[in-house]
Amino acid sequence: MLWLFLHLHVLTVLCDAPLPSRPQSVLVDRWHLTWRPAPGEEDLNFTVYYHSFKRPTDKDEWEVVPACNQTPSLWCDVGFTRAQAEHGCVKLQVQAQTRELISKPSQACSVHGDSCTPEVRLSARPGSLTVHLTKSHSLFQEYAAHATHRIYFGQEGASLQGHIISASSWTVDGLEEGRRYCARVEFTIFNKSVGLPSCVQCELIPERVSSTHAVVVAVVVVLLLVLVVPLTAYVLIFHRGYMKRCLKPPCRISEDLLQPLQPGVPQLVLSPCEEHCSVVSSLLPAEETLDH
Structure with a gap:
């Protein structure tokens, strides 16, 4: 009698307890499955299920991924499931579990396109x-x-x-x-x-540009073209010299060069002076010179 009472009490507690929330952000990135628990959910285990497509008439029979059965981890390598199905067409879902309570499943989606996932x-x-x-x-x-x-x-x-x-x-x-x-x-x-x-x-979804706004933009662009282009051409043609002078970097002469020379100070030679040299008309070997 006591055992029956305790059993009924446990069933009542479990029935009154809320189910854990579904796992969130269940993503597959190159057959690496990841997920995260709902905010506030703790002490959870997770089980990953897969369904392999073999023929269009197959029933949706879900099987447990052996490596991810009631695991506290937040990831699972599901690459082997791809080999179980034709064209690699596999569905995946994850359920959270705490004690004897199991959440509703969350379907996984693929981050990248694949042989059985559309490129969007x-x-x-x-x-x-x-x-x-x-x-x-x-x-x-x-x-x-x-x-x-x-x-x-x-x-x-x-x-x-x-x-x-x-x-x-x-x-x-x-x-x-x-x-x-x-x-x-x-x-x-x-x-x-x-x-x-x-x-x-x-x-x-972007908003349409009103016709009035488009007309104003067009008028401004036309005015800029009408004013800026001729003005630029006029400056380049008739004021090139002024522009060159404005762009020319300033030139400063050292003050030492502007001071008068002091007595006894050697003068700076700015250019080499001419040397007076004798012209050698011919060269004779040393032996012939001795003979003479």
């Missing part, structure tokens, strides 16, 4: 945002039109719930200027997501 680039214009994608990847070469992109899109800070399916780059119009919009992209095969998604990227 965003470009913003007033009122629109373009998600640049490419068809040059191994999945498209094998599955053709059945290999597409699922693009999650929304304002920064909001949950990216809505998505579209696109085979290549996609542009959305009618966006609010001055706001930041974000996108996350993953590969799909037969409308089933595969591999690691790209990490969320955000761009600021």
